[in-house]
Amino acid sequence: MSTLIINNLYAEVEEKEILKGINLEIKGGETHAIMGPNGTGKSTLASVIMGHPKYKITKGEILLDGKNVLKMTVDERSRAGLFLGMQHPSEVPGVTNSDFIKTAVNARLEDGKSVSLFKFIRQLDHAVTDLKMDEDLPHRYLNEGFSGGEKKRNEILQMKMLNPKIAILDEIDSGLDVDALKIVGENVTKMKNDDLGLLLITHYQRLLDYIKADKVHVMMKGKIVKSGGLEIIKRIDTEGYDWIKKELGIEDARVIEEEEQKRFMLGSCATKDALGL
Amino acid sequence: MSEKTKQDIKNIIGDYKFGFETETTSVLDTGKGINEEVVREISKIKGEPKWMTDFRVESYHHFMKKPNPTWGPDLSELNFDEITYYIKPSDKSENNWEDVPEEIKETFEKLGIPEAEQKFLAGVSTQFESEVVYHSTIKELEDQGVIFTDTDTALREYPELLKEYFSKIVPYRDNKYAALNSAVWSGGSFIYVPKGVHVEKPLQSYFRINSEQMGQFERTLIIVDEGASLNYVEGCTAPVYTKSSLHAAIVEIFVKKGGYCRYSTVQNWANNIINLVTKRALVEEDAHMEWIDGNIGSKINMKYPACILKGDRAKGTTISIAFAGEGMNQDTGAKMIHIGKNTTSKIISKSMSAKGGRTNYRGLIHHTKSAIGAKSNVECDTIILDDISVSDTLPYNIVKNNQAQVQHEATVSKVSEEQLFYLMSRGLTKEQATEMIIMGFIEPFAKELPMEYAVELNQLIKLEMEGSIG
Numbered sequence: 001m002s003t004l005i006i007n008n009l010y011a012e013v014e015e016k017e018i019l020k021g022i023n024l025e026i027k028g029g030e031t032h033a034i035m036g037p038n039g040t041g042k043s044t045l046a047s048v049i050m051g052h053p054k055y056k057i058t059k060g061e062i063l064l065d066g067k068n069v070l071k072m073t074v075d076e077r078s079r080a081g082l083f084l085g086m087q088h089p090s091e092v093p094g095v096t097n098s099d100f101i102k103t104a105v106n107a108r109l110e111d112g113k114s115v116s117l118f119k120f121i122r123q124l125d126h127a128v129t130d131l132k133m134d135e136d137l138p139h140r141y142l143n144e145g146f147s148g149g150e151k152k153r154n155e156i157l158q159m160k161m162l163n164p165k166i167a168i169l170d171e172i173d174s175g176l177d178v179d180a181l182k183i184v185g186e187n188v189t190k191m192k193n194d195d196l197g198l199l200l201i202t203h204y205q206r207l208l209d210y211i212k213a214d215k216v217h218v219m220m221k222g223k224i225v226k227s228g229g230l231e232i233i234k235r236i237d238t239e240g241y242d243w244i245k246k247e248l249g250i251e252d253a254r255v256i257e258e259e260e261q262k263r264f265m266l267g268s269c270a271t272k273d274a275l276g277l
Numbered sequence: 278m279s280e281k282t283k284q285d286i287k288n289i290i291g292d293y294k295f296g297f298e299t300e301t302t303s304v305l306d307t308g309k310g311i312n313e314e315v316v317r318e319i320s321k322i323k324g325e326p327k328w329m330t331d332f333r334v335e336s337y338h339h340f341m342k343k344p345n346p347t348w349g350p351d352l353s354e355l356n357f358d359e360i361t362y363y364i365k366p367s368d369k370s371e372n373n374w375e376d377v378p379e380e381i382k383e384t385f386e387k388l389g390i391p392e393a394e395q396k397f398l399a400g401v402s403t404q405f406e407s408e409v410v411y412h413s414t415i416k417e418l419e420d421q422g423v424i425f426t427d428t429d430t431a432l433r434e435y436p437e438l439l440k441e442y443f444s445k446i447v448p449y450r451d452n453k454y455a456a457l458n459s460a461v462w463s464g465g466s467f468i469y470v471p472k473g474v475h476v477e478k479p480l481q482s483y484f485r486i487n488s489e490q491m492g493q494f495e496r497t498l499i500i501v502d503e504g505a506s507l508n509y510v511e512g513c514t515a516p517v518y519t520k521s522s523l524h525a526a527i528v529e530i531f532v533k534k535g536g537y538c539r540y541s542t543v544q545n546w547a548n549n550i551i552n553l554v555t556k557r558a559l560v561e562e563d564a565h566m567e568w569i570d571g572n573i574g575s576k577i578n579m580k581y582p583a584c585i586l587k588g589d590r591a592k593g594t595t596i597s598i599a600f601a602g603e604g605m606n607q608d609t610g611a612k613m614i615h616i617g618k619n620t621t622s623k624i625i626s627k628s629m630s631a632k633g634g635r636t637n638y639r640g641l642i643h644h645t646k647s648a649i650g651a652k653s654n655v656e657c658d659t660i661i662l663d664d665i666s667v668s669d670t671l672p673y674n675i676v677k678n679n680q681a682q683v684q685h686e687a688t689v690s691k692v693s694e695e696q697l698f699y700l701m702s703r704g705l706t707k708e709q710a711t712e713m714i715i716m717g718f719i720e721p722f723a724k725e726l727p728m729e730y731a732v733e734l735n736q737l738i739k740l741e742m743e744g745s746i747g
Contacts (some may be wrong), residue, residue, distance in 0.1 A: 001628045022699055045383060050702050051698075051700075051702075052698055052700065054694070074698060074701035074702055074709070075701040075702075075704050075705055075706050075707070075710075078701070078702055078703055079703035080493075083702075084702050086699065086702075089699060090693070090695045090698075090699040090700075092696055092699070092700070092714060093716050093718070093720070093721030094716065094717025094718055094719070094721065095714070095716065096715050100700070100703070100713065101703075103705055103709065103713065104703035104704050104705060107703070107704035107705055107706070108704055109711070128641045141717070142717075154730035155598075158703060162703065164702070168431075180432070180598070204332070
């Protein structure tokens with residue numbers, strides 16, 4: 001059983017402080033949900049745990065089973081058992097889904113070893129069927145031309161194949177219709193076991209209808225301002241976040257002006273000008 | 278990169294990366310430098326007809342008059358007096374593998390050209406230095422009337438056919454290096470596919486330079502007759518030397534009415550070779566020409582495969598990649614000249630530069646007055662792997678009628694941080710992730726290559742990229 005501990009974590013992007021003292025502990029077998037309005041730092045927290053180079057940690061620590069996560073590179077974090085199901089997974093043209101997943105599976109094995117191709121294909125086929133994805137999905141280029149829902153399912157597919165110890169799902173419900181949400185929910189629920197610690201990040205309670213959470217945290221102004229059980233979800237569902245703001249005397253919960261998602265895809269919309277060449 | 282991968286690459290490409298040289302006894306060479314006597318001597322050794330001797334001499338004089346191009350990479354480092362223009366490594370062309378001299382065979386083995394490939398390939402013609410030393414064509418092709426031989430032999434055995442097409446789309450006046458090639462050419466492939474004949478398996482040929490300071494000037498002529506089809510693969514690799522060596526080739530292709538020709542190359546000259554190649558195809562009514570052009574080697578490379586779309590509805594395609602590493606300048610592109618009505622062309626160019634290398638896409642789309650309804654589509658994508666490497670895109674589009682469509686898309690990017698983060702978040706190291714992104718980038722090219730070429734290409738690019746990720 002693994003434990004992820006976040007202690008008094010502060011992080012900034014371009015000298016703007018976004019995380020302002022996060023404390024959180026997730027144990028194997030537990031499911032936590034972080035909720036909150038837009039721009040309160042939820043996705044930043046997810047990215048920081050995984051080690052996105054954009055963010056600078058100014059204070060605090062993250063420990064996975066006592067090991068200093070902040071000292072690990074992104075790939076080391078993954079191999080140590082962390083997984084981030086992303087809100088906006090990148091498209092990688094020319095790289096097939098199955099090649100990518102196979103490389104990721106092999107990255108977990110001892111140097112030079114690789115998974116048996118037969119076993120891998122069987123496992124991948126099962127996962128594709130479970131997620132009710134197109135059969136040709138393994139042969140398509142990674143996320144290229146995928147619909148929003150397909151991209152999200154593809155994240156869950158990778159989670160199934162990689163078997164993480166601690167999985168963070170960042171707004172896995174956005175872009176999913178009810179049917180897709182149900183499939184994703186069922187698959188994640190099926191993966192739950194005493195070893196897997198889950199952290200769900202979402203705006204809406206509807207995801208939590210499909211994946212039951214044990215603990216709920218509300219994030220505002222880059223901090224966890226409220227923690228509790230399912231009763232919080234129900235109240236958010238009916239009343240929104242205003243009651244919490246009122247309770248805590250917060251007027252504006254945001255730390256980020258706009259959900260800035262400045263991404264560019266290789267070979268699609270990057271221009272010389274954008275690079276200042 | 279792990280030791281195992283390194284070993285795998287070594288097994289595939291042999292000692293190439295480090296350069297090697299086989300001791301060979303040349304039967305004849307013309308010494309260093311060029312003058313009219315040298316040109317006449319080459320023609321005499323080959324026992325050529327008068328018209329070819331005259332053609333060579335005329336070409337030579339044109340070469341001497343013509344200055345270097347005023348655009349593109351600087352070629353002033355070429356010293357024409359230091360180049361050997363003709364070496365004949367063995368007395369005659371062989372068509373039996375067993376008869377090929379042992380030391381020459383060894384070199385080919387080091388280059389990883391296995392005999393087993395012959396089973397897969399319809400025919401293998403291997404050029405060593407200036408003369409074709411090994412050549413075979415399987416019987417079924419001969420029975421269909423397909424001619425696959427070296428150009429010297431073609432001049433002796435099919436003089437009429439050769440004379441009809443030779444230098445008709447690349448005249449010696451075309452450019453300085455076309456003139457040089459015309460003066461001192463030796464070897465190259467000659468292919469004739471008769472009307473309606475489909476050559477199902479790819480025909481393949483390997484070329485190689487082995488003597489320091491030796492220019493290789495092969496001349497390829499391909500004729501695909503009406504309704505016929507051909508898939509031709511040319512590969513070339515060369516050992517590493519300290520002084521610059523010159524490769525100036527000409528490829529002329531005629532695709533007749535309703536014919537189809539695909540010409541694939543992965544050019545992997547050593548990084549001290551200056552590669553100046555004129556490649557041009559004349560495409561007639563309803564015919565289709567495809568250039569699959571890979572450029573991962575050479576010090577300076579200037580190569581712009583062209584299609585002259587003469588017939589109505591003729592089609593031209595060029596899919597190319599260029600990789601420029603340390604000290605390399607890849608000045609490559611494509612040309613599409615639309616003459617016939619409703620002709621179409623498509624250019625996909627992918628280039629990468631790393632470790633201070635430079636890639637330039639230089640392309641021409643020309644719709645003439647008569648090319649009513651013609652369409653062109655150009656896509657050029659570039660990846661720059663670090664801050665010291667350079668890339669430029671220089672497209673020239675000329676449209677002389679008002680019913681044309683020309684589309685040009687160009688992108689220049691670095692390996693994106695988001696992509697790297699995504700792949701690394703699944704456990705891939707930075708090196709693995711970058712490699713995967715690059716391999717994906719060139720996939721549109723690699724998938725067009727025969728399997729073993731695609732594998733070799735991937736390995737070579739991985740090797741070239743080594744140390745460029747930090």
